Amino acid sequence: MNPSAQKVWNEANQKANQGRRFTIDPITRLEGHGKIDIFLDAKGDVERAYLQIPELRGFEVFSLGRPAEEMPQITSRICGVCPTAHHMAATKALDDLYKVEPASAARKIRELVYNTFVMEDHALHVYVLGGPDFIVGPEAPPELRNIVGVIQKVGLEMGKTVISMRRRLREMIAYFGGKVIHPVMGLPGGVAKGLNPSDLGRFKELARDNQGFAATTLQVFKDIVLKNPEYVKMITSDGYTHKTHYMGLVDKNNKVNFYDGLIRVVDPTGKEFAKFPVQQYRDYVGEHVEPWSYIKFCYLKPLGWTGFDEGPKSSVYAVAPLARLNAADGMATPKAQKAYEEFYKTLGGKPVHHTLANHYARVVEMVYAAERIEELLNDPEIVSKEIRTIPTQKPTVGIGVVEAPRGTLFHHFETDDNGIVTKANLIVATQNNASRIAMSVDKAAKSLIHNGQVTEGLMNKVEMAFRAYDPCFGCATHTLPGHTPLWVRIFDPQRQLVQELIRG
Amino acid sequence: MNPSAPGKQVLLLGLGNDILADDSIGLRVVQILRERRPPDPRLDFIDTCEMGLSLLDFIEGYRQVLLVDAVQTRQAPPGFIHEINVADLPTLPQYSPHFLGVGEVMALGRLLGLAMPEKFRIYAVEVADPFTVKTELTPIMEQALPGVLAHLDNALTEALKD
Numbered sequence: 001m002n003p004s005a006q007k008v009w010n011e012a013n014q015k016a017n018q019g020r021r022f023t024i025d026p027i028t029r030l031e032g033h034g035k036i037d038i039f040l041d042a043k044g045d046v047e048r049a050y051l052q053i054p055e056l057r058g059f060e061v062f063s064l065g066r067p068a069e070e071m072p073q074i075t076s077r078i079c080g081v082c083p084t085a086h087h088m089a090a091t092k093a094l095d096d097l098y099k100v101e102p103a104s105a106a107r108k109i110r111e112l113v114y115n116t117f118v119m120e121d122h123a124l125h126v127y128v129l130g131g132p133d134f135i136v137g138p139e140a141p142p143e144l145r146n147i148v149g150v151i152q153k154v155g156l157e158m159g160k161t162v163i164s165m166r167r168r169l170r171e172m173i174a175y176f177g178g179k180v181i182h183p184v185m186g187l188p189g190g191v192a193k194g195l196n197p198s199d200l201g202r203f204k205e206l207a208r209d210n211q212g213f214a215a216t217t218l219q220v221f222k223d224i225v226l227k228n229p230e231y232v233k234m235i236t237s238d239g240y241t242h243k244t245h246y247m248g249l250v251d252k253n254n255k256v257n258f259y260d261g262l263i264r265v266v267d268p269t270g271k272e273f274a275k276f277p278v279q280q281y282r283d284y285v286g287e288h289v290e291p292w293s294y295i296k297f298c299y300l301k302p303l304g305w306t307g308f309d310e311g312p313k314s315s316v317y318a319v320a321p322l323a324r325l326n327a328a329d330g331m332a333t334p335k336a337q338k339a340y341e342e343f344y345k346t347l348g349g350k351p352v353h354h355t356l357a358n359h360y361a362r363v364v365e366m367v368y369a370a371e372r373i374e375e376l377l378n379d380p381e382i383v384s385k386e387i388r389t390i391p392t393q394k395p396t397v398g399i400g401v402v403e404a405p406r407g408t409l410f411h412h413f414e415t416d417d418n419g420i421v422t423k424a425n426l427i428v429a430t431q432n433n434a435s436r437i438a439m440s441v442d443k444a445a446k447s448l449i450h451n452g453q454v455t456e457g458l459m460n461k462v463e464m465a466f467r468a469y470d471p472c473f474g475c476a477t478h479t480l481p482g483h484t485p486l487w488v489r490i491f492d493p494q495r496q497l498v499q500e501l502i503r504g
Numbered sequence: 505m506n507p508s509a510p511g512k513q514v515l516l517l518g519l520g521n522d523i524l525a526d527d528s529i530g531l532r533v534v535q536i537l538r539e540r541r542p543p544d545p546r547l548d549f550i551d552t553c554e555m556g557l558s559l560l561d562f563i564e565g566y567r568q569v570l571l572v573d574a575v576q577t578r579q580a581p582p583g584f585i586h587e588i589n590v591a592d593l594p595t596l597p598q599y600s601p602h603f604l605g606v607g608e609v610m611a612l613g614r615l616l617g618l619a620m621p622e623k624f625r626i627y628a629v630e631v632a633d634p635f636t637v638k639t640e641l642t643p644i645m646e647q648a649l650p651g652v653l654a655h656l657d658n659a660l661t662e663a664l665k666d
Contacts, residue, residue: 058637062523077523077553124557147612159615167561182553324616 022396032206044452049445063424084117085404089411091186097389097398105384106190109257112376119369120169121405207374214370235356238356243268245317248324255332256401270351319407321361326351336368438467515566521575524632530572539647568623575628582632583648590624
């Protein structure tokens with residue numbers, strides 16, 4: 001760094017540090033910090049702004065030399081936010097590794113547990129993480145924009161229901177897999193524990209209550225969000241809209257499925273672009289690295305890297321609830337299908353390109369998960385003792401996929417003849433979404449920075465732009481100060497840091 | 505896991521990730537002190553990789569909670585313990601409302617009529633590397649560990665006098 005740039009950097013750094021509030025809340029790790037880099041051109045306008053997605057170091061090195069059977073446990077330990085998604089993707093990769101079809105009852109148990117996890121995680125987001133924006137309202141005073149404000153709005157009884165449903169759903173996950181955070185359930189070809197018929201009654205009761213909970217949530221969302229023209233205007237505003245491709249798992253009827261199916265991609269007009277089994281993901285998902293950055297931006301390989309652009313020729317795609325709805329032809333259960341149709345009617349037809357519609361799409365998916373849980377518990381085979389097909393094939397390559405709450409999650413392992421890992425690769429939902437998230441952050445920054453002048457409101461607008469995706473930084477925070485700190489760095493055309501803004 | 509029986513008064517709660525290098529410090533402290541200290545019916549130990557709303561399930565019913573976790577401020581040497589009383593934390597965030605911290609969990613618990621701890625103290629241990637996937641601590645944290653253990657051991661003894 002040259003001396004003048006060094007001086008600017010030091011001053012900016014000092015100034016930023018003065019502003020730090022020295023409070024610690026280690027639980028901030030859950031959401032992580034948003035680290036945004038903004039590059040200015042010679043005129044001082046924004047050339048490009050990026051959200052840095054923190055990278056986990058050493059995963060492949062850690063995996064090498066370990067038995068593949070450990071991967072469902074190891075990967076579920078990496079991230080405290082999505083343990084069940086990693087566990088299930090790795091378990092399915094093991095099925096593929098040993099070329100074994102899981103026993104029919106085991107497959108149903110996995111799908112039951114998986115839908116329960118999606119239900120619970122979505123409920124947390126609707127009420128706790130997204131709730132402050134949508135239930136309390138983006139314009140509400142800051143002291144009300146939190147979980148306490150959400151409960152005031154939806155009522156104390158509903159608040160208690162949210163907490164108790166979450167506990168009961170997690171108990172069902174734990175019944176099959178032990179600890180929610182470190183599940184021990186998936187084995188190649190099956191699951192470790194079946195459902196005892198004597199326990200079926202209480203789970204069916206949970207499923208009924210859960211259906212009621214999902215229906216109430218949909219009603220709460222309609223009453224509070226959709227009946228407010230201001231919210232609908234914000235959801236559909238240009239600032240939060242990008243016309244990209246969408247990716248999601250679909251069943252044989254092209255209906256949304258979280259656990260299994262083919263990966264379907266639709267173009268920005270909603271037309272099918274590709275449909276393929278996960279084993280071919282390398283043919284469709286490319287990873288582009290910007291020269292200045294360590295982030296990998298996923299894109300649709302057949303189209304080649306087209307840059308951070310939207311439209312029919314762009315290779316950028318999105319995942320997560322909105323993308324799943326767009327990539328499918330509907331929902332496989334009746335109440336969810338009704339909610340799906342209403343979703344598109346409300347937002348002006350398919351596909352919907354408004355990023356903030358993810359919150360609504362999440363509620364539609366909760367309705368589906370609740371119905372699917374009940375269907376699976378009503379299936380007589382769910383209590384079968386035939387829960388394992390013993391693998392007989394030699395392991396080579398195993399690739400698995402699930403729809404994590406935040407989007408498509410790929411696990412890819414290769415082993416030697418003894419099942420010892422020789423190669424490991426994960427593509428997580430936030431990586432799949434990285435290009436589109438970058439575009440949203442860029443759009444916000446461009447509208448707010450001109451001639452090198454950073455206008456007020458940058459932080460809020462930029463933060464809203466990426467928060468809508470619910471990007472998961474699960475493993476990467478550990479910063480003082482306390483509340484989802486936002487860290488913006490601004491670079492001049494020589495790539496020297498000229499300004500740093502930290503808000504805690 | 506929640507104590508409804510009388511006599512269970514103090515909880516040492518360790519958070520962290522056991523395969524992210526120094527991030528495991530909170531878990532290790534709890535595991536080691538659980539073995540090292542003489543059994544005491546008033547004291548419970550929980551080490552968990554969970555966080556956020558799950559904290560509610562762990563802390564409900566305890567009179568006092570001591571929480572150990574990893575933090576990286578880069579403003580203190582590894583092993584330094586930042587101590588914070590939860591009473592001093594913002595319970596209702598002014599900035600970003602999109603996650604649940606200890607302050608919010610306590611506020612939520614009270615609102616729902618759950619028994620929340622009267623005292624809640626956080627021991628955030630400064631760490632060197634919480635991002636590399638491995639089960640060992642960095643050498644510098646390994647060196648700092650005895651000091652961290654002694655600090656928390658004393659804190660527990662004091663808490664039990666209370």
